[in-house]
Amino acid sequence: MIQKNSPSPIYHQLEEEIKGAIQSLELVPGEMIPSEKEYTEKYGISRMTVRQAISNLVNGGYLYRKRGKGTFVAQQKLEQPLQGLTSFSEDMISRGLKPSTGVISFTEVNADHELAAKLEVEEGTSIFELERVRLADQLPMAYERLYISKDLAPDLTEEIAVSSIHDYVEKNFGLQIEHGRQVIEAAIAQKKEAEMLEVAEGSPLLLIERRFILDTNRPLGVVRSVYRADRYKCRINLERISSAMKNRIPLLNNNSKNNLSG
Numbered sequence: 001m002i003q004k005n006s007p008s009p010i011y012h013q014l015e016e017e018i019k020g021a022i023q024s025l026e027l028v029p030g031e032m033i034p035s036e037k038e039y040t041e042k043y044g045i046s047r048m049t050v051r052q053a054i055s056n057l058v059n060g061g062y063l064y065r066k067r068g069k070g071t072f073v074a075q076q077k078l079e080q081p082l083q084g085l086t087s088f089s090e091d092m093i094s095r096g097l098k099p100s101t102g103v104i105s106f107t108e109v110n111a112d113h114e115l116a117a118k119l120e121v122e123e124g125t126s127i128f129e130l131e132r133v134r135l136a137d138q139l140p141m142a143y144e145r146l147y148i149s150k151d152l153a154p155d156l157t158e159e160i161a162v163s164s165i166h167d168y169v170e171k172n173f174g175l176q177i178e179h180g181r182q183v184i185e186a187a188i189a190q191k192k193e194a195e196m197l198e199v200a201e202g203s204p205l206l207l208i209e210r211r212f213i214l215d216t217n218r219p220l221g222v223v224r225s226v227y228r229a230d231r232y233k234c235r236i237n238l239e240r241i242s243s244a245m246k247n248r249i250p251l252l253n254n255n256s257k258n259n260l261s262g
Helices: 010-023 036-043 047-059 088-094 113-119 165-173 191-197 256-261
Strands: 063-066 070-073 078-081 099-110 126-136 139-149 177-188 204-214 219-228 232-235
Touching (some): 113 219
Antiparallel strands (some): 126 139, 139 219
C-alpha cells in the first residue's frame, strides 16, 4: 500500500507495488497493467506521479509500451552468472525452461589467422563452423557462430549440432572441458542478428565471446554469441580485495581483452 507520510517517494512506492505484483505473478508477462487513471483513483495520487513510476519501470525493463494500446508486463530477464562454465542447454534446464536450437548452417571452413590463433591450429586448417539460434521455451535468446576444431570432433554433424555439443564431445570422445575464457561487450543488432532474434535493427544486444579449453589445455572451440538485452543480463559476485592482494594483481591494459578472448 502507498504510505503518503513515508520518507520514501510516492512514485518509488508505486514502483515497488507494481514490481511485487509482477514477482508474485499477480501481473504476468504480456498482461496489460491498469491505466494511469486507475492507479490515480486507487491510491489517491497524482497522474504525474503514476507516470513517473511507470516510466521508471519501462526503463528498467519491467514493463513495455504499445502505442495506442497501453502498458504491458515485460518478459523478465534471465540472469547469466559469470562464474562457472555451463552450456546454454544446461543453463536453461536449470531455470525450468526448455532449450531448443535452430541450425542455420553447418559447414567446413578454413581457419583464418584470427580463428587459427584462438583454436591453436595452423592457418588454413579445416574447422567446423556452426551458425544457430538458441531458444528457451520457443523464444529466441541468442544467435551464435561456433567454431570447433575438426580433428577433436571428426564425426560432428548438423543433426548432432541441434543438441548440446559440449555433452556430445565429452561423452563420445573422452574429452573434458575444464575451463573457459570469455569477453562481454555491448552491441547493437545488425540486419541478420535482428532477423534471427526477432528484434528491430539497432536494438541493444549483449555480445559474448567464449573459448572452451580442454583439460589438456588445448582449445576445443570458440563461440561468438549475441543475446537479446531485453531478455538477458549478466551477474557477477564480487569480493573485496585487500591492499596486499591488489599489489599482486596486474592492472588490465587495452590488450587484456584480446588476451582473454584469444
